[in-house]
Amino acid sequence: MESGNTILNATSLVNRIRGVKETENLSDIDDYISRLKREKLTKTVVLVGVTTSSVAAGAIETKSAIENYIAERELDIDIVEVGSNGLCSFEPLMDVQIPGKSRIVFRNVKANDVPFILDGTLNNYLPPDNVVGQYRSQLHQPWMGIPFLDEIAFFKGQSRDILALSGIISPASIEEYIAFGGYSAFTMAISRLTLEDVCNTIEKSGLRGRGGGGFNTGQKWKMALAETANQKYFVCNADESDPGAFMHRLMMESNPHQIIEGIAIASYAIGASKAYLYTRNRYSITVQRLENAIQQAYNAGLLGHNILDSGFSLEIILRKGPGAYVCGEETALISSLEGKRGAPTLKPPFPTQKGLFGKPTVVNNVETIANIPLILRKGAENFALKGTEKSKGTKLFSVSGKVNITCLVEVPLGVSISTLVELAQGVPKGRKLKAIQMGGPSGGCTVPEKMNTPIDFETLKAEGLAMGSGGITVLDDTVCIIDTIKFFINFIQYESCGKCIPCREGSRRMYEILESITRRPVNDEGHNTLERFKGIILLESLAEVMRDTSLCGLGQTAPNPVLSALKSFREEFEEHIFDRKCAASVCRNLRTFYIDVDKCTGCSACAKKCPTNAIIGTPRSPYFVVEEKCIGCGVCETTCKFGAVFFK
Amino acid sequence: MVEKILQKYSHAGRDSLIPILQEIQDSIGYLSEESIEMLSTHLNLASSKIYGLATFYNQFRFKAKGKCHIQVCHGTACHLLGAVTIIEQIEKQLLVKVGQTTRNGNFSLEVVSCMGACAHSPVIQVNGVFRSHLTEATFKELLEELIETYRTVNK
Numbered sequence: 001m002e003s004g005n006t007i008l009n010a011t012s013l014v015n016r017i018r019g020v021k022e023t024e025n026l027s028d029i030d031d032y033i034s035r036l037k038r039e040k041l042t043k044t045v046v047l048v049g050v051t052t053s054s055v056a057a058g059a060i061e062t063k064s065a066i067e068n069y070i071a072e073r074e075l076d077i078d079i080v081e082v083g084s085n086g087l088c089s090f091e092p093l094m095d096v097q098i099p100g101k102s103r104i105v106f107r108n109v110k111a112n113d114v115p116f117i118l119d120g121t122l123n124n125y126l127p128p129d130n131v132v133g134q135y136r137s138q139l140h141q142p143w144m145g146i147p148f149l150d151e152i153a154f155f156k157g158q159s160r161d162i163l164a165l166s167g168i169i170s171p172a173s174i175e176e177y178i179a180f181g182g183y184s185a186f187t188m189a190i191s192r193l194t195l196e197d198v199c200n201t202i203e204k205s206g207l208r209g210r211g212g213g214g215f216n217t218g219q220k221w222k223m224a225l226a227e228t229a230n231q232k233y234f235v236c237n238a239d240e241s242d243p244g245a246f247m248h249r250l251m252m253e254s255n256p257h258q259i260i261e262g263i264a265i266a267s268y269a270i271g272a273s274k275a276y277l278y279t280r281n282r283y284s285i286t287v288q289r290l291e292n293a294i295q296q297a298y299n300a301g302l303l304g305h306n307i308l309d310s311g312f313s314l315e316i317i318l319r320k321g322p323g324a325y326v327c328g329e330e331t332a333l334i335s336s337l338e339g340k341r342g343a344p345t346l347k348p349p350f351p352t353q354k355g356l357f358g359k360p361t362v363v364n365n366v367e368t369i370a371n372i373p374l375i376l377r378k379g380a381e382n383f384a385l386k387g388t389e390k391s392k393g394t395k396l397f398s399v400s401g402k403v404n405i406t407c408l409v410e411v412p413l414g415v416s417i418s419t420l421v422e423l424a425q426g427v428p429k430g431r432k433l434k435a436i437q438m439g440g441p442s443g444g445c446t447v448p449e450k451m452n453t454p455i456d457f458e459t460l461k462a463e464g465l466a467m468g469s470g471g472i473t474v475l476d477d478t479v480c481i482i483d484t485i486k487f488f489i490n491f492i493q494y495e496s497c498g499k500c501i502p503c504r505e506g507s508r509r510m511y512e513i514l515e516s517i518t519r520r521p522v523n524d525e526g527h528n529t530l531e532r533f534k535g536i537i538l539l540e541s542l543a544e545v546m547r548d549t550s551l552c553g554l555g556q557t558a559p560n561p562v563l564s565a566l567k568s569f570r571e572e573f574e575e576h577i578f579d580r581k582c583a584a585s586v587c588r589n590l591r592t593f594y595i596d597v598d599k600c601t602g603c604s605a606c607a608k609k610c611p612t613n614a615i616i617g618t619p620r621s622p623y624f625v626v627e628e629k630c631i632g633c634g635v636c637e638t639t640c641k642f643g644a645v646f647f648k
Numbered sequence: 649m650v651e652k653i654l655q656k657y658s659h660a661g662r663d664s665l666i667p668i669l670q671e672i673q674d675s676i677g678y679l680s681e682e683s684i685e686m687l688s689t690h691l692n693l694a695s696s697k698i699y700g701l702a703t704f705y706n707q708f709r710f711k712a713k714g715k716c717h718i719q720v721c722h723g724t725a726c727h728l729l730g731a732v733t734i735i736e737q738i739e740k741q742l743l744v745k746v747g748q749t750t751r752n753g754n755f756s757l758e759v760v761s762c763m764g765a766c767a768h769s770p771v772i773q774v775n776g777v778f779r780s781h782l783t784e785a786t787f788k789e790l791l792e793e794l795i796e797t798y799r800t801v802n803k
């Protein structure tokens with residue numbers, strides 16, 4: 001960015017926040033900052049949300065359509081990629097800001113909607129179907145008749161601190177992050193605070209780990225700080241791998257510098273000169289944005305040797321996890337960083353004593369880290385204003401499954417579970433809420449009657465639920481609970497590292513028990529049904545053994561989904577076992593097939609294929625399925641050329 | 649290509665093993681036997697150890713991808729919306745098994761634990777391109793299109 005003879009860049013901004021007098025004119029810099037914050041625009045800007053999630057919805061195509069639109073008409077308009085504002089179901093999202101006017105957000109902007117929407121907007125007409133709302137700003141003239149975002153239920157019901165800039169700033173620009181106050185906490189810390197000061201502030205704030213455990217972060221740091229060693233490491237755990245959880249990916253993609261600043265502060269606080277950021281190789285957009293952010297921070301002198309002459313040096317290394325669920329566990333993650341199989345190790349020794357390469361190491365979840373710059377900037381007391389007595393601050397949740405709006409939200413800890421379902425606007429029309437599954441494969445599910453349970457670490461634990469990392473899946477009456485927990489157990493048995501027997505064998509057996517009750521026995525003689533029911537009784541004791549004897553959290557928590565489902569949905573288990581029925585018609589092997597007499601031509605193809613000879617009839621007249629013999633395999637359905645076979 | 653990568657890591661230790669394997673896979677598409685042998689000599693580490701590590705992680709593959717590489721998301725949201733049927737149908741219609749490549753090298757199929765696009769499930773990726781909100785009809789159309797395209801490729 002040029003201004004007079006000097007070039008304004010991240011370094012000038014860093015100097016500005018440090019109060020270093022440079023040759024540049026201060027008012028030039030302030031002007032630059034207000035342009036970066038888009039308070040003052042010289043030309044129209046179109047902003048497209050490009051994230052892992054929106055790309056699946058066609059955001060790349062939308063962006064090209066915008067580029068074409070601008071090129072064809074030879075318009076002088078900027079295009080900027082931004083992150084996500086959390087409204088994932090409304091993707092692709094596009095914002096438009098015309099100089100002097102408020103920034104406006106459009107939803108579901110497919111490539112071929114672009115000309116229509118831009119034609120309208122540039123001529124003062126906003127297509128109502130696509131408008132979400134407008135940003136509130138004193139400096140801009142609002143659009144008439146368009147709601148402000150902070151009036152919309154989705155945003156009104158949230159408390160956005162970590163996500164304050166998500167979807168607003170360009171994740172590719174360190175300048176924009178600094179303009180909004182970024183890196184001020186880090187520069188303040190290394191120039192004015194001692195290591196103990198930082199640890200104390202974080203401890204006082206009451207911040208607890210967001211990776212599931214809920215350990216007090218400041219205390220963890222102090223444990224590492226107290227160790228004497230020639231080298232300490234900080235590791236940021238961004239290996240989000242719960243199926244159905246996507247909040248950390250979107251958070252990082254929307255504001256990567258917040259993470260880099262958090263890592264820098266944490267490393268300073270524990271005296272680490274080397275930090276690792278471990279995310280998944282698969283998350284290519286996340287990886288690319290983090291790599292770029294690290295590089296920009298180096299270029300601006302915020303990382304590297306003797307940062308801003310403070311005497312503190314820091315190297316941040318991005319590692320791309322090759323994909324293993326168990327590598328989210330801290331000791332397994334450390335093994336993976338060392339170039340080994342990601343198998344967990346016994347604790348103690350804790351990583352804070354003997355971690356990466358045998359040195360004191362702090363492992364923190366990426367959301368924990370995202371809180372750090374904000375706590376230092378606004379103060380520990382401010383952070384502690386939100387949340388409950390023992391669970392302070394806000395928490396990110398991704399709400400998906402059978403909801404109207406799959407979304408990423410940030411709410412203060414202590415709100416009820418129903419708040420999250422309401423933010424996602426409930427289950428689809430005509431359906432009934434059945435259960436809410438929290439904490440991924442190591443969590444549990446709860447029933448609608450318990451929806452007023454406050455979300456904090458202690459209450460959830462007491463209810464047999466888990467915060468996990470914050471993935472929430474909403475289930476309606478089309479979902480079979482047994483099938484859902486079978487999915488989780490299958491995931492666990494596949495991802496079990498195999499090091500300890502309770503987890504490796506236990507999860508496998510558990511899967512088999514669940515499999516056996518979702519399948520019709522080929523012959524049901526003797527005490528077969530009773531045997532299967534015994535499986536359920538054994539599930540409970542098997543779960544206990546796994547919980548008590550597994551090496552790491554993976555095996556210890558694996559039975560949770562099963563136990564909580566047994567508690568709340570016992571009838572559904574019994575229905576599967578005794579009636580061999582799946583009310584939601586999801587367990588396919590429990591289906592019974594029927595033949596539509598009007599469509600059947602009597603070709604006898606299905607009867608010949610049926611493994612249990614359950615289909616009888618005479619050629620050239622409609623066939624019939626003997627219900628008692630049918631094992632629900634579905635061969636008849638795939639064999640039938642006339643679509644005459646159906647199931648209930 | 650593998651030599652070039654190894655040159656870059658001339659003084660690498662064990663902790664660089666994963667990044668090196670990732671670079672090899674990025675450049676040649678999979679971990680070939682030769683590349684593992686070379687790496688084993690380079691790092692002075694038994695190739696069995698390298699295999700032991702590589703087979704542990706989901707990312708690494710030991711066979712080339714098909715011309716058409718299909719990745720199916722099997723996260724919770726996609727599971728609820730029929731990911732299992734999608735996987736079954738692909739296996740049945742394209743005659744490919746999960747984790748494998750067809751003998752003619754046309755198709756390969758991979759199941760991924762969660763793509764993070766839960767708002768747009770069920771999702772799959774065909775050669776890196778997302779197909780989202782699949783319905784019975786659009787999925788059927790997609791399969792037909794793929795069969796048609798790769799049948800002509802073979803001729």
Ligand SMILES: Cc1cc2nc3c(=O)[nH]c(=O)nc-3n(C[C@H](O)[C@H](O)[C@H](O)COP(=O)(O)O)c2cc1C
Nearest residue numbers: 209210211237239241328329330364365368553554
């Ligand atoms: C099976 C398993 C998977 C885990 N996955 C993650 C994960 O994906 N991300 C994460 O931050 N922590 C995960 N954890 C928790 C970590 O072991 C560790 O407690 C956490 O990273 C500490 O950071 P915090 O104190 O900031 O929460 C997992 C634990 C277990 C047992």
